[in-house]
Amino acid sequence: MTEIGLDESQNQTVAPGTFWRLMGYLRPHKGRLLVAFLLLGLATAADVLQPILVKIFIDQNLIPRHFPETPLVELGAGYLLLVLLTACFNVLQLYLFQVLALDIIQRLRVDLFDRVQTLALSFFDKTPVGVLVSRITNDTQSILDMFMSVLSTFVQNVAVLIGVMVAMFVLDVRLALYCLALFPVIFAVMWLYQKVTSPVFWATRQRVALINAKLNESLQGMGIIQAMRQEPRLRREFGEINEAHRRVRYRNTQLNGLLTRPLMEVIYLLTLMLVLGFFGLRSFSHVVNIGILYAFVSYLSRFFEPINNMMQRLNFFQTAMVSANRVFQILDNPSRRPMSEGDRAPTITRGEVAFEDVSFSYDGEKDVLEHISFTAKPGQTVALVGHTGSGKSSTINLLMRFYPVNRGRITIDGHDLREFQEEELRQKMGLVLQDPFLFVGDISSNIRLGDTQITDQEVKAAAEFVQADGFIQRLPGGYNAPIGERGATLSTGQRQLISFARTMAHNPTILVLDEATASVDTETEDAIQDALRRMRKGRTTIAIAHRLSTIQDADLILVLHHGKVVERGTHQQLLAERGLYHAMYLLQQGGSEDSA
Structure with missing residues (x-):
């Protein structure tokens, strides 16, 4: 491509x-x-x-x-x-x-x-x-x-x-x-x-x-x-x-x-x-x-x-x-973001996500993903781990339909990803990035994102759910506190909590997390992890994990290496295999065999 x-x-x-x-x-x-x-x-x-x-x-x-x-x-x-x-x-x-x-x-x-x-x-x-x-x-x-x-x-x-x-x-x-x-x-x-x-x-x-x-x-x-x-x-x-x-x-x-x-x-x-x-x-x-x-x-x-x-x-x-x-x-530029194909216009109800033999290349020459296959059942959490360049973000980009799937297939609730209308896909899928983007405005508008159907009470409830209400109330103006370009006046953890509240305010069926806790301090990470546990209940979650300690309770962990899934299983299963995941875990735990 x-x-x-x-x-x-x-x-x-x-x-x-x-x-x-x-x-x-x-x-x-x-x-x-x-x-x-x-x-x-x-x-x-x-x-x-x-x-x-x-x-x-x-x-x-x-x-x-x-x-x-x-x-x-x-x-x-x-x-x-x-x-x-x-x-x-x-x-x-x-x-x-x-x-x-x-x-x-x-x-x-x-x-x-x-x-x-x-x-x-x-x-x-x-x-x-x-x-x-x-x-x-x-x-x-x-x-x-x-x-x-x-x-x-x-x-x-x-x-x-x-x-x-x-x-x-x-x-x-x-x-x-x-x-x-x-x-x-x-x-x-x-x-x-x-x-x-x-x-x-x-x-x-x-x-x-x-x-x-x-x-x-x-x-x-x-x-x-x-x-x-x-x-x-x-x-x-x-x-x-x-x-x-x-x-x-x-x-x-x-x-x-x-x-x-x-x-x-x-x-x-x-x-x-x-x-x-x-x-x-x-x-x-x-x-x-x-x-x-x-x-x-x-x-x-x-x-x-x-x-x-x-x-x-x-x-x-x-x-x-x-x-x-x-x-x-x-x-006249022919570049187009991937849009829906066909007239079926299915809806996302259960949130089952499946990758079926998906391969992908950004330049049409070198594959960054090769034959990726897995299924995330409704309510399950699937974590993607691997070294830099292993293909984790590319997998998320395809699931969010930022790039077209040309080889293989991605389905949601059994329907091809390409069949979903843009509005249905964006309403039912919530994305939280490692570096959250905030718009110029105030706290409330950044959580609501222009959706006039979300009331002030729902904005506050979403912030409380992710434990962001405390620091928001301390800001001058509270939920009306002004935010500069990219939220530069807020800490990384505060920006991340607001992006979590934004996601929860729209109540997605599928939750996509791209190393959401990689850049926050331990205290803030504990708050986010507590919020994540509640957010994941009843939702299908696809998470890229930098810290392996944050995905130990995932239903399925996929270990990617050079665009391929080289290991898969639960945390305990992968540790028992003593493969790449085991080596990564030991490295993050300080190299102690006893910690495993």
Whole structure:
């Protein structure tokens, strides 16, 4: 079995259709988009008409020195009205485009978060958390910038260009055709910009993701970093990543400085020289209309201003396309957590668990489990023991359906594990990990975990059952005491007791314990063991044991070695065999034969 993660180390290209797929997020907002485009068209029309009024003033009033009061007032009022309308329409259309952009990015981020929830755990095994955070935050922010500033600017500037070209053709067809010939040159510059800068933008986004990944790793491991005096190494590594990011951004700045406005300014000056030369040569044989000359020069400036705006925003557009491609890589990732198969939808009633000749590999090459078979009867406790890497956690991962079973079969109450609906499986199976995870919130919310059907009395009863109520009551605020990230303000034992209370509040039929007492002190372990004895009554329990003393009363103990069950039996039976279990037990008891 192989799963696909995210690789930030390779240069990539924007997939075909990325832009149009991004535009698909506009479909639910067609009404507002139409209004925004209408306002944009009105603003463009009002802007394009302004030089026409100036031309009329020059030709009919300024040159003949004819200044009738009423027409001049009407002309001035008309010009002022067009300026005000242009400003008002632009403000309204800009507001609508920005609201649309916020709605689209909100939808895109929700889609991304939803998709991340369905990815297989093997995907997270291969992908640093910081890389995912970068794609959900930084990359979607780049897309937001495109919708806010690039999309509306491009549409508006294209509309202005069309209006300007129409006005130029009305004024002088031949000169307008000369200006029209500039479009291939402009498109060639845009194509060159896209071609040259695409690898740079990919490298930039990759460096940002690596910075986030290094930050996430450093902040989470700050205790180890300080304890092991790793600050100089981390500073050096972080500095190298930042330097690589700076070099890429510097290259981006160089390309922008060359291929955006400066190059367009050169083309504009050459075109202006062409227009002035055209009118200058024409003046030798024809009378030059000053109003038309002014209008043409004005339109020429208006012609290149939107092109300059688009060229300057190509930077944002290119970044957004790269970011969109990276976002869609997550949305399209084929990795899926194992889900139910078939239409039977059985229920878990008795809680009998059976492994039938199960073999498993994470990479599709080397098996970490080989031909595992055992049965846990309802109410029984089956313990898994063995050295590190023996396959204990992999067995639990398969039972919890975190990874798919491809060889062999796991059944619950005689039904294939793959047939159970996700909700049924998670409601009837309780998992307690060696390192319990607590969410930001309070004690009560961490026990309830969003289940509104669990009352405050049931939360308290669950805490009392696992002997967590005592220390909770001593906290400021009791069950409403705030919990920081990962419960850092609580001791390991306290976090573990809360995770036990969380499990009991949901009253599972099958209890899965992954070395639940490995990291707690002896006093807390005694409390947990007492709670465990009561929790296991009437429940099927599958437990990974680090301390063999904690599973001596298990109904069945499986000894795993290199992914195989090499011994099985009760505590006394395994001691009598004097095999691997016996050696492990002696080692933990201090090597005394009498202790066995």
